Amino acid sequence: MARLSAIIPAAGSGIRMGASVPKPFIKLGEYSILQHTLQALLKSEELCQLIVACQQEHISKVKQVFEAFDHSAVELLVVEGGKERQFSIYNALQFVSGDAELVAVHDAVRPFIQSEQIAKCCQLALKLGGAVLGVPAKDTIKQVGEGGAIVSTPDRSALWQAQTPQVFRKELLTEAYQKAINDNFVGTDDASLVERIGGKVGMVKGGRENLKITYPIDLEVAKLIMRQEDDVI
Ligand code: CTP
Ligand code: MG
Secondary structure (H helix, E strand, O other): OOOEEEEEEOOOOOOOOOOOOOHHHOEEOOEEHHHHHHHHHOOOOOEEEEEEEEOHHHHHHHHHHHHOOOOOOOEEEEEEOOOOHHHHHHHHHOOOOOOOOEEEEOOOOOOOOOHHHHHHHHHHHHHHOEEEEEEEOOOOOOEEOHHHOEEEOOOHHHOEEEEEEEEEEHHHHHHHHHHHHHHOOOOOOHHHHHHOOOOOEEEEEOOOOOOOOOOHHHHHHHHHHHHHHHHOO
16 A cells, blocks of 8 residues: 655635634634544545644644544654745655655645545556546636636536645655746646646546635535534434
Protein backbone atom coordinates (compact mmCIF):
# COMPACT_ATOMS: atom_id res chain seq x y z
CA MET A 1 0.00 0.00 0.00
CA ALA A 2 1.29 3.48 -0.92
CA ARG A 3 2.57 5.67 1.88
CA LEU A 4 0.61 8.91 1.87
CA SER A 5 1.42 12.26 3.46
CA ALA A 6 -1.57 14.63 3.68
CA ILE A 7 -1.16 18.41 3.70
CA ILE A 8 -4.11 20.29 5.16
CA PRO A 9 -4.20 24.00 4.29
CA ALA A 10 -5.99 25.72 7.20
CA ALA A 11 -4.37 29.17 7.19
CA GLY A 12 -7.10 31.17 5.44
CA SER A 13 -9.07 34.03 6.98
CA GLY A 14 -12.57 32.97 5.91
CA ILE A 15 -13.52 36.35 4.45
CA ARG A 16 -16.53 34.94 2.55
CA MET A 17 -17.85 33.19 5.66
CA GLY A 18 -17.59 36.38 7.72
CA ALA A 19 -17.30 34.53 11.05
CA SER A 20 -15.26 35.76 14.03
CA VAL A 21 -12.76 32.86 13.63
CA PRO A 22 -11.27 31.26 10.48
CA LYS A 23 -13.47 28.48 9.08
CA PRO A 24 -11.47 25.45 10.34
CA PHE A 25 -12.18 26.59 13.93
CA ILE A 26 -15.93 27.02 13.52
CA LYS A 27 -17.92 24.37 15.39
CA LEU A 28 -19.94 21.82 13.47
CA GLY A 29 -21.93 19.91 16.05
CA GLU A 30 -19.61 18.73 18.81
CA TYR A 31 -16.25 19.39 17.14
CA SER A 32 -14.51 22.03 15.03
CA ILE A 33 -14.60 21.67 11.24
CA LEU A 34 -10.84 20.96 11.34
CA GLN A 35 -11.30 18.15 13.85
CA HIS A 36 -13.99 16.52 11.69
CA THR A 37 -11.72 16.75 8.63
CA LEU A 38 -8.71 15.28 10.42
CA GLN A 39 -10.84 12.50 11.90
CA ALA A 40 -12.08 11.60 8.41
CA LEU A 41 -8.52 11.61 6.98
CA LEU A 42 -7.15 9.46 9.80
CA LYS A 43 -9.48 6.64 8.67
CA SER A 44 -7.38 6.32 5.52
CA GLU A 45 -5.17 3.20 5.62
CA GLU A 46 -2.60 4.78 3.29
CA LEU A 47 -1.85 7.68 5.65
CA CYS A 48 1.60 7.91 7.30
CA GLN A 49 1.81 11.68 7.97
CA LEU A 50 -0.56 14.62 8.36
CA ILE A 51 0.66 18.23 8.15
CA VAL A 52 -1.66 21.12 9.02
CA ALA A 53 -0.66 24.61 7.83
CA CYS A 54 -2.35 27.31 9.89
CA GLN A 55 -1.79 30.90 10.97
CA GLN A 56 0.89 31.33 13.64
CA GLU A 57 -1.66 32.33 16.29
CA HIS A 58 -3.60 29.05 15.85
CA ILE A 59 -0.69 26.62 16.13
CA SER A 60 -1.41 25.81 19.78
CA LYS A 61 -5.09 25.29 18.99
CA VAL A 62 -4.21 22.75 16.30
CA LYS A 63 -1.87 20.96 18.73
CA GLN A 64 -4.81 20.69 21.15
CA VAL A 65 -6.90 19.09 18.38
CA PHE A 66 -4.09 16.55 17.78
CA GLU A 67 -4.20 15.53 21.46
CA ALA A 68 -7.71 14.17 20.95
CA PHE A 69 -6.45 11.55 18.47
CA ASP A 70 -4.93 8.13 18.92
CA HIS A 71 -2.33 8.58 16.21
CA SER A 72 0.55 6.22 16.91
CA ALA A 73 0.78 5.12 13.25
CA VAL A 74 0.59 8.63 11.79
CA GLU A 75 3.00 11.52 12.32
CA LEU A 76 1.06 14.72 13.08
CA LEU A 77 2.70 18.08 12.37
CA VAL A 78 1.56 21.68 12.41
CA VAL A 79 3.42 24.37 10.45
CA GLU A 80 2.87 28.04 9.72
CA GLY A 81 0.89 28.83 6.56
CA GLY A 82 1.38 31.65 4.07
CA LYS A 83 -0.52 34.58 2.56
CA GLU A 84 -2.08 32.49 -0.24
CA ARG A 85 -3.29 28.89 -0.08
CA GLN A 86 -0.46 27.98 -2.47
CA PHE A 87 2.18 29.40 -0.10
CA SER A 88 0.67 27.54 2.86
CA ILE A 89 1.04 24.28 0.94
CA TYR A 90 4.54 25.16 -0.26
CA ASN A 91 5.61 25.69 3.38
CA ALA A 92 4.09 22.36 4.41
CA LEU A 93 5.77 20.55 1.50
CA GLN A 94 9.16 21.28 3.09
CA PHE A 95 8.17 18.95 5.97
CA VAL A 96 6.90 15.96 3.98
CA SER A 97 8.39 12.70 5.23
CA GLY A 98 11.13 11.03 3.21
CA ASP A 99 9.06 7.83 3.57
CA ALA A 100 6.05 9.22 1.71
CA GLU A 101 5.48 8.12 -1.86
CA LEU A 102 2.33 10.16 -2.44
CA VAL A 103 1.22 13.58 -1.17
CA ALA A 104 -2.44 14.55 -0.84
CA VAL A 105 -3.59 18.13 -0.44
CA HIS A 106 -6.97 18.33 1.28
CA ASP A 107 -8.77 21.50 2.36
CA ALA A 108 -9.34 21.78 6.11
CA VAL A 109 -12.89 22.85 5.30
CA ARG A 110 -14.03 19.68 3.50
CA PRO A 111 -15.02 17.49 6.46
CA PHE A 112 -17.06 14.92 4.53
CA ILE A 113 -14.24 13.20 2.68
CA GLN A 114 -14.45 9.39 2.67
CA SER A 115 -11.49 7.02 2.88
CA GLU A 116 -12.69 5.07 -0.21
CA GLN A 117 -12.45 8.31 -2.21
CA ILE A 118 -8.91 8.92 -0.94
CA ALA A 119 -7.96 5.34 -1.86
CA LYS A 120 -9.30 5.79 -5.40
CA CYS A 121 -7.26 8.99 -5.82
CA CYS A 122 -4.13 7.22 -4.53
CA GLN A 123 -4.57 4.35 -6.99
CA LEU A 124 -4.92 6.69 -9.97
CA ALA A 125 -2.08 8.97 -8.80
CA LEU A 126 0.25 5.97 -8.62
CA LYS A 127 -0.69 5.12 -12.19
CA LEU A 128 -0.67 8.58 -13.80
CA GLY A 129 1.27 10.87 -11.45
CA GLY A 130 -1.73 12.79 -10.13
CA ALA A 131 -5.45 12.45 -9.40
CA VAL A 132 -8.13 14.87 -8.30
CA LEU A 133 -11.57 14.22 -6.80
CA GLY A 134 -14.36 16.12 -8.54
CA VAL A 135 -17.94 16.17 -9.77
CA PRO A 136 -19.43 17.02 -13.18
CA ALA A 137 -20.41 20.73 -13.34
CA LYS A 138 -24.12 21.08 -12.63
CA ASP A 139 -24.51 24.70 -13.75
CA THR A 140 -23.75 26.03 -17.21
CA ILE A 141 -20.46 27.94 -16.85
CA LYS A 142 -20.02 31.26 -18.68
CA GLN A 143 -16.80 33.04 -19.40
CA VAL A 144 -17.54 36.69 -18.67
CA GLY A 145 -15.53 39.63 -19.97
CA GLU A 146 -15.30 43.30 -19.10
CA GLY A 147 -18.56 45.02 -18.29
CA GLY A 148 -20.26 41.68 -17.63
CA ALA A 149 -20.50 40.65 -21.29
CA ILE A 150 -20.56 36.89 -21.87
CA VAL A 151 -17.61 35.86 -24.00
CA SER A 152 -18.20 32.14 -24.35
CA THR A 153 -20.09 29.12 -23.04
CA PRO A 154 -17.80 26.09 -22.76
CA ASP A 155 -19.51 22.74 -23.39
CA ARG A 156 -20.80 21.74 -19.96
CA SER A 157 -20.48 18.02 -20.64
CA ALA A 158 -16.67 18.42 -20.55
CA LEU A 159 -16.56 20.54 -17.38
CA TRP A 160 -15.93 19.21 -13.89
CA GLN A 161 -15.65 20.96 -10.54
CA ALA A 162 -12.34 20.06 -8.91
CA GLN A 163 -12.49 19.26 -5.21
CA THR A 164 -9.84 17.93 -2.84
CA PRO A 165 -8.10 15.64 -2.12
CA GLN A 166 -5.68 16.18 -4.96
CA VAL A 167 -3.06 13.43 -4.77
CA PHE A 168 0.32 13.30 -6.54
CA ARG A 169 3.57 11.44 -6.57
CA LYS A 170 5.74 13.38 -4.15
CA GLU A 171 8.50 14.30 -6.63
CA LEU A 172 5.99 15.55 -9.21
CA LEU A 173 4.16 17.83 -6.75
CA THR A 174 7.41 19.16 -5.29
CA GLU A 175 8.75 20.00 -8.75
CA ALA A 176 5.45 21.68 -9.75
CA TYR A 177 5.38 23.84 -6.61
CA GLN A 178 9.04 24.83 -6.97
CA LYS A 179 8.47 25.83 -10.60
CA ALA A 180 5.36 27.86 -9.71
CA ILE A 181 7.26 29.72 -6.99
CA ASN A 182 10.20 30.39 -9.35
CA ASP A 183 7.82 31.66 -12.06
CA ASN A 184 5.65 33.75 -9.69
CA PHE A 185 2.67 31.71 -10.84
CA VAL A 186 -0.29 31.43 -8.49
CA GLY A 187 -2.94 28.85 -9.39
CA THR A 188 -6.31 28.13 -7.82
CA ASP A 189 -5.60 24.46 -7.18
CA ASP A 190 -2.69 22.04 -6.93
CA ALA A 191 -3.38 20.11 -10.12
CA SER A 192 -3.06 23.28 -12.22
CA LEU A 193 0.55 23.63 -11.06
CA VAL A 194 1.26 20.03 -12.08
CA GLU A 195 -0.57 20.43 -15.41
CA ARG A 196 1.57 23.44 -16.33
CA ILE A 197 4.77 21.39 -16.06
CA GLY A 198 3.26 18.68 -18.28
CA GLY A 199 2.26 16.25 -15.51
CA LYS A 200 -0.65 13.89 -16.06
CA VAL A 201 -3.57 14.28 -13.65
CA GLY A 202 -6.73 12.17 -13.75
CA MET A 203 -10.23 12.96 -12.49
CA VAL A 204 -11.90 10.66 -9.97
CA LYS A 205 -15.66 11.00 -9.60
CA GLY A 206 -16.49 12.05 -6.06
CA GLY A 207 -19.73 13.20 -4.43
CA ARG A 208 -21.48 16.50 -3.84
CA GLU A 209 -21.42 15.98 -0.07
CA ASN A 210 -17.65 16.68 -0.18
CA LEU A 211 -18.47 20.38 -0.24
CA LYS A 212 -15.98 23.12 0.63
CA ILE A 213 -17.48 25.13 3.48
CA THR A 214 -17.08 28.63 2.02
CA TYR A 215 -20.25 30.70 2.58
CA PRO A 216 -22.72 30.70 5.52
CA ILE A 217 -25.15 28.62 3.39
CA ASP A 218 -22.48 25.87 3.11
CA LEU A 219 -22.27 25.72 6.89
CA GLU A 220 -26.04 25.18 7.08
CA VAL A 221 -25.80 22.38 4.49
CA ALA A 222 -22.89 20.84 6.44
CA LYS A 223 -25.01 20.83 9.62
CA LEU A 224 -27.77 19.00 7.73
CA ILE A 225 -25.33 16.37 6.40
CA MET A 226 -23.89 15.95 9.90
CA ARG A 227 -27.39 15.40 11.34
CA GLN A 228 -28.15 12.79 8.69
CA GLU A 229 -24.91 10.97 9.57
CA ASP A 230 -26.03 10.95 13.21
CA ASP A 231 -29.21 9.16 12.14
CA VAL A 232 -27.24 6.21 10.76
CA ILE A 233 -27.11 3.39 13.33
N1 CTP B 1 -5.92 28.47 3.06
C1 CTP B 1 -4.62 28.43 3.55
N2 CTP B 1 -3.82 29.55 3.43
C2 CTP B 1 -4.29 30.67 2.86
C3 CTP B 1 -5.59 30.71 2.32
C4 CTP B 1 -6.39 29.57 2.44
O1 CTP B 1 -4.18 27.42 4.08
N3 CTP B 1 -3.48 31.72 2.78
C5 CTP B 1 -6.80 27.30 3.28
C6 CTP B 1 -8.10 27.63 3.99
O2 CTP B 1 -7.89 27.66 5.40
C7 CTP B 1 -9.03 26.53 3.55
C8 CTP B 1 -8.49 26.14 2.16
O3 CTP B 1 -7.22 26.76 2.02
O4 CTP B 1 -8.97 25.40 4.39
C9 CTP B 1 -9.45 26.59 1.06
O5 CTP B 1 -9.47 28.00 1.00
P1 CTP B 1 -10.77 28.91 1.11
O6 CTP B 1 -12.00 28.07 1.11
O7 CTP B 1 -10.64 30.01 0.12
O8 CTP B 1 -10.66 29.49 2.61
P2 CTP B 1 -10.31 30.98 3.08
O9 CTP B 1 -9.20 31.52 2.24
O10 CTP B 1 -10.13 30.93 4.55
O11 CTP B 1 -11.69 31.75 2.76
P3 CTP B 1 -11.86 33.14 1.96
O12 CTP B 1 -11.23 32.93 0.60
O13 CTP B 1 -13.35 33.34 1.91
O14 CTP B 1 -11.15 34.19 2.79
MG1 MG C 1 -9.45 31.78 0.10
